[in-house]
Amino acid sequence: MTEVHVARGRDGSIRVAADAVPGQTGGDDESAPGADFTRSVLDVAGALLVWPVLGARTPPVAYVHDVRRAQQWLWAVYGDGVAAAVHDAAAGELTGVRVRARTGALAGTAARLGLGHWAARWWPASYTDGIAELEGDVLGLELAALTHQCQELFDYLDDSVAELIEEHRAALDPLLRWWHATPRPAQTARHLGSVLRLIDDAADCAGLDGPELRRLRSALDEERGHGRTPAPVDLSALFPGRDGHALAAGAAPGAGGRVIARGSGTNDWRRYPPGFVDAAEDAVSWTARAHGALRQIEVEVVAHVTAPAAGVPLAAEVRVNGGTPHRVPLTRRDDVWAGRGELDLPPGAGLPVTAPPRIEVGVLLPGFDPGHGPDTGVEREAIRDLARRRLADAAQPGAYGTEPFLAEILAAATGEDY
Structure with a gap:
């Protein structure tokens, strides 16, 4: 107590x-x-x-x-x-x-x-940091099951649960096949069964119907009767949503000129929606170049594997020597967001006899960005450590006395590419 x-x-x-x-x-x-x-x-x-x-x-x-x-x-x-x-x-x-x-x-x-x-x-999914992505539909269905289980907490439960089930119902059939698969730890099988029963009950309470839910009800009825013989299954084939991720090589089109400075920017997860940018601390990089009298900055940001390909006005915010920030539009190019803009530098900046300018670069989605907060690099690293520990525990369900989410178990089992 x-x-x-x-x-x-x-x-x-x-x-x-x-x-x-x-x-x-x-x-x-x-x-x-x-x-x-x-x-x-x-x-x-x-x-x-x-x-x-x-x-x-x-x-x-x-x-x-x-x-x-x-x-x-x-x-x-x-x-x-x-x-x-x-x-x-x-x-x-x-x-x-x-x-x-x-x-x-x-x-x-x-x-x-x-x-x-x-x-x-x-969740700090990162190809470069080796932190596997969580399958969104699997996590969404477990959230629906947990919300149904916590119905005392809410005034209007059925609407939120129904929305979660409808949004993520594509994972129902793969979850059923996983439940009937072999080999899998007994604790994982019980966990799957519990989530599926809660989803069935929640869908029934909300009046939902559809082929996936009918197959779920049939499978649960069969399990209550004489059970089903487990069959081998490839989890990677069940949940094939994750594409391969190979970072694009080579310089951006038009690169050239004399390099004035280069470095890594700040990757503040609060400034863009989930799924846009790889969560690694060094995902944001920049290079300042001199093209004659012109000074430019080139920004590259490692894209998350599910980042939108087009139509999103992601931007880099650039600040020189603590001055007024200006934004550089970014577009998706292969596996990076990339953009180039003019750089307002003091006279003589970049010459051998002068000190290099102090350039700060961050990435944001205009309209979503809540603005700058305190430096949270240490906290971000602590969150990455937490994610790694949870994935390690998920690889051995039951071994550490905690129950990982199904999406974590799946990520630990299928995240070899990370």
């Missing part, structure tokens, strides 16, 4: 957390330092639940903005004592109190659901 601090903030919202920071109830809470990609988040009935992705497992921090709605799940996540304390805090009967939390099964499932949504947004 863990003690949590329950306090009412100045705006009337209630904060529940294992540490005591009175009055801190906003999204920038001091108890949750670090970049947003270091936290998993669930938007639940009347509240926001937040867990740290790195470090020790703790009960979630809850930011409760509607106590009446949140009471439907507070007792199941934190225990009756915490639910009562939240009620009293909302009524103004206390300003802050420590209460012993009694976390139940829902707390663990909710944490897993939050982590799954984190993986869907922030």
Whole structure:
């Protein structure tokens, strides 16, 4: 059991957390330092639940903005004592109190659901770093199953679950074949069976139908009866969505001139959607060149294997000696995003007698970019280490006492090209 601090903030919202920071109830809470990609988040009935992705497992921090709605799940996540304390805090009967939390099964499932949504947004897939991509449809179906399992947390469950099943139903038949495959660890088979049964139940509750769901129901009925004889299967053939990834060789068309400076840029994952850019720290590179009196910068960014091929205005943001940033449009060329633009350098920059200019380059999607935050290179490396550990654990399900996601098991089994 863990003690949590329950306090009412100045705006009337209630904060529940294992540490005591009175009055801190906003999204920038001091108890949750670090970049947003270091936290998993669930938007639940009347509240926001937040867990740290790195470090020790703790009960979630809850930011409760509607106590009446949140009471439907507070007792199941934190225990009756915490639910009562939240009620009293909302009524103004206390300003802050420590209460012993009694976390139940829902707390663990909710944490897993939050982590799954984190993986869907922030998983650092990288060809150059050797971190395999997670199969999106497989992860999406497991999120549907977990959401159905956590129905106490939500006001309107069927719509969100139905959307996940509909969006990712292409993975249902491959999952069924994987479930009936051999060889596979017994724990993986149980995990697959549990996810498939939850999807079937969720689809039934939501009134969904279709050939894939009918085949799922038939397979489950057969399993309840006399079972099925396992058959060998190639997982790579079941989930063939990942294309080969070989970085394009050679200089960009038109390259030339005298090199003034070159380096690596900043790869801030928060500045573009998932799936656009390889998550490696050195995915962004640039070269400044002199063409007579003209100064240009060439930027190359390693593309993620599922990056859109055209029609996306990805851009590089270039800043010289801390000055005003300007943007260089990037286009997809083979396995890189590439672009070239003029570089505004001080007079004499690039000459042998002068110091090289200080050039900073980042990549972003205009309109999506939330803007610059604090330097998070250390946190990004910690997230990469976490992903590598999870993939290593997924290669031996059950060996480390944790249950990986099906998408992680699949990535560990089929990610030899990474």
